[in-house]
Amino acid sequence: MNNPPMLEDLRLFCVVARRNSFIESAKEVGASPAYVSKRIALLEESLGVRLFHRTTRSVVMTEEGSNAHEWARKILDDVEQMLETVSSAKRVPRGLLKISTSFALGRKHVSPLISEFAALHPDLKVQLELVDRQVDLVNEGFDLDIRVGPVHEPHLFAKRIFASQRVLCASPAYLKRHGMPAALADLRQHECLVIRERNQSFGIWRMTGPQGVETVKVSGGLASNHGEIIHQWAIDGHGIILRSIWDVDASLRNGRLVRVLPHYSQEADLCAVYPLQMKNSAKIRECVRFLQKRLNVNAPAEVV
Numbered sequence: 001m002n003n004p005p006m007l008e009d010l011r012l013f014c015v016v017a018r019r020n021s022f023i024e025s026a027k028e029v030g031a032s033p034a035y036v037s038k039r040i041a042l043l044e045e046s047l048g049v050r051l052f053h054r055t056t057r058s059v060v061m062t063e064e065g066s067n068a069h070e071w072a073r074k075i076l077d078d079v080e081q082m083l084e085t086v087s088s089a090k091r092v093p094r095g096l097l098k099i100s101t102s103f104a105l106g107r108k109h110v111s112p113l114i115s116e117f118a119a120l121h122p123d124l125k126v127q128l129e130l131v132d133r134q135v136d137l138v139n140e141g142f143d144l145d146i147r148v149g150p151v152h153e154p155h156l157f158a159k160r161i162f163a164s165q166r167v168l169c170a171s172p173a174y175l176k177r178h179g180m181p182a183a184l185a186d187l188r189q190h191e192c193l194v195i196r197e198r199n200q201s202f203g204i205w206r207m208t209g210p211q212g213v214e215t216v217k218v219s220g221g222l223a224s225n226h227g228e229i230i231h232q233w234a235i236d237g238h239g240i241i242l243r244s245i246w247d248v249d250a251s252l253r254n255g256r257l258v259r260v261l262p263h264y265s266q267e268a269d270l271c272a273v274y275p276l277q278m279k280n281s282a283k284i285r286e287c288v289r290f291l292q293k294r295l296n297v298n299a300p301a302e303v304v
């Protein structure tokens with residue numbers, strides 16, 4: 001091996017491994033594709049192996065590249081933990097914080113708070129990505145995911161930042177035409193507006209009520225993968241929705257929607273999720289603490 005690879009080249013290598021593209025990697029790091037290609041070539045020369053197979057459209061890791069990628073991630077994680085443990089970074093958030101969350105939650109609630117948080121920590125760079133799917137934090141390079149519902153991945157740590165719930169709602173006009181359901185099973189005979197969410201089975205509503213946990217299979221003429229669309233369709237009188245109290249609080253207060261089967265709800269706690277090795281990270285600790293504090297201040301009255 002020639003000169004040992006620099007940390008910045010290892011970071012760039014991990015970005016290319018995730019993006020499978022010099023062009024997309026260059027956009028992410030704010031450099032030119034030529035610069036990215038040159039740094040990767042120098043890293044390959046330093047290591048004495050070929051890290052990627054190049055094509056005109058993409059780059060794919062070689063077997064040696066895959067092995068190097070595992071080591072690079074471990075090295076970068078260890079360096080990050082060293083800085084957090086022994087330097088001022090233990091007290092002051094620094095570096096890059098990459099956050100993911102869903103579209104509705106991110107646009108309405110998380111992004112305004114991240115704006116406030118970033119203003120308080122000028123040494124911290126924050127990237128917020130909104131995706132309506134559950135991300136792979138480690139392989140996609142995210143530090144923190146703000147999500148609704150339980151966390152099942154054993155390599156992730158989840159901290160509840162707010163206790164919340166989903167509720168059933170419909171417009172007064174819809175209920176006037178179709179009547180108010182008297183039991184959860186009655187939803188089978190109603191138009192239900194179904195959304196494919198990150199942590200829910202499509203068309204299966206699992207609710208907690210007076211008899212404990214019950215499940216009902218629902219259907220309807222309209223469905224979408226976007227919560228704001230479903231919300232508006234409910235206001236327009238197309239059917240019953242199951243939405244987070246965060247999303248429908250304003251519509252409930254102004255009367256555009258009313259609760260259906262108010263004794264039933266679905267747990268929908270808001271959680272901050274991050275890799276176990278990042279538990280001691282100052283940037284994550286301070287961000288989670290800030291979100292907890294601000295979300296509790298801004299909580300809808302029905303979930304306080």
